[in-house]
Amino acid sequence: MVEVSTADLVEMAAGAAAVDINVSFRFDIWMLLLACAVSILAGDTVIEFAQSRILKMKDTRMAEPQIRFDDGAGYERMMGKWSRIAGEVFLDWVKPPSGLRWIDVGCGNGAFTELLAERCRPSQIQGVDPSEAQLAFARSRHSAGIAHFRQGDAMALPFPDNSFDAAVMALVIFFVPEPPAGVAEMARVVRPGGLVTSYAWDIEGGGFPHEPLLAEMRAMGLPPLRPPSFAASRMENLRTLWSGAGLDRIETREIAVQRTFEDFDDYWSAALLGASIKATVATMTADQLGELKEKVRTQLGADHGKPVTLDARANAIMGGVPD
Numbered sequence: 519m520v521e522v523s524t525a526d527l528v529e530m531a532a533g534a535a536a537v538d539i540n541v542s543f544r545f546d547i548w549m550l551l552l553a554c555a556v557s558i559l560a561g562d563t564v565i566e567f568a569q570s571r572i573l574k575m576k577d578t579r580m581a582e583p584q585i586r587f588d589d590g591a592g593y594e595r596m597m598g599k600w601s602r603i604a605g606e607v608f609l610d611w612v613k614p615p616s617g618l619r620w621i622d623v624g625c626g627n628g629a630f631t632e633l634l635a636e637r638c639r640p641s642q643i644q645g646v647d648p649s650e651a652q653l654a655f656a657r658s659r660h661s662a663g664i665a666h667f668r669q670g671d672a673m674a675l676p677f678p679d680n681s682f683d684a685a686v687m688a689l690v691i692f693f694v695p696e697p698p699a700g701v702a703e704m705a706r707v708v709r710p711g712g713l714v715t716s717y718a719w720d721i722e723g724g725g726f727p728h729e730p731l732l733a734e735m736r737a738m739g740l741p742p743l744r745p746p747s748f749a750a751s752r753m754e755n756l757r758t759l760w761s762g763a764g765l766d767r768i769e770t771r772e773i774a775v776q777r778t779f780e781d782f783d784d785y786w787s788a789a790l791l792g793a794s795i796k797a798t799v800a801t802m803t804a805d806q807l808g809e810l811k812e813k814v815r816t817q818l819g820a821d822h823g824k825p826v827t828l829d830a831r832a833n834a835i836m837g838g839v840p841d
């Protein structure tokens with residue numbers, strides 16, 4: 519009979535409880551744990567089946583890279599700065615009045631939350647994110663005392679109806695497994711007349727800041743990980759999501775931004791901290807990584823010691839909850 523220890527079961531239960539693993543995989547694990555419990559009554563056949571499935575899934579999980587947000591400081595260096603650069607343009611466009619009660623859905627390490635606090639004089643901000651590592655960084659950097667951070671999911675916001683004047687998802691919509699549920703939740707917790715907004719890299723349209731790197735990965739036969747709902751940030755899909763949630767006064771715009779790194783090594787060391795990039799890099803050999811680095815250097819036309827500038831493009835949307 520295949521050996522599975524109690525520790526294996528505990529590990530799988532912990533995996534099932536983790537928020538950042540694939541939803542259907544988590545469901546599978548819970549079903550198997552249930553099967554194990556039933557097997558105590560049913561006998562060895564069910565136990566053997568359940569144990570062999572658990573081992574198979576464990577192997578698969580160890581082999582499959584995952585996008586994980588488990589490093590708030592690393593996130594800041596790689597994506598937090600990008601979020602802020604795009605967030606400045608976004609707020610110039612939205613022009614929210616001061617004194618609003620905001621919810622920042624998928625607040626992550628607080629990169630956009632801080633911008634909001636600095637620029638828009640909100641009366642309060644509630645930041646919600648599934649990642650405890652990101653939230654810990656957000657709490658540690660926040661000094662103004664108007665933002666509060668709690669664990670939660672965009673598809674089940676832990677607040678009653680009409681709790682806020684405005685909601686935002688900054689670089690998040692493509693991580694939400696069911697984007698319509700996420701947008702409906704923002705519309706639910708914002709009062710009539712309030713604002714529901716978002717900006718997100720146009721991943722499918724090539725707007726992700728690391729598209730040059732991802733293109734080289736693909737050319738090497740190493741398909742990079744994509745967020746579960748990567749197509750949600752196409753402009754037409756954002757419009758469909760916002761109108762589908764019953765929002766009105768919908769407006770959209772493109773946000774084109776640039777970020778300059780000191781030199782190629784500065785860029786490269788930041789890029790390797792990216793949640794999606796590091797997951798694929800973890801599966802590569804040292805030779806493959808060296809080859810990738812040189813290909814990206816060539817593609818960016820990076821001269822030794824000279825600054826490197828990257829372009830990125832996000833789609834932004836805002837709409838109102840009907841009065």
Ligand SMILES: C[S@@+](CC[C@H](N)C(=O)[O-])C[C@H]1O[C@@H](n2cnc3c(N)ncnc32)[C@H](O)[C@@H]1O
Pocket residue numbers: 587597598601623624625626627628629630646647648649652670671672673687688689690693694695
């Ligand atoms: C690219 S980061 C954006 C963080 C922050 N808003 C910013 O502008 O830097 C995406 C965030 O979405 C969070 N996230 C992933 N799935 C989520 C979900 N279902 N609901 C809410 N947030 C989610 C991740 O934990 C991560 O912190």
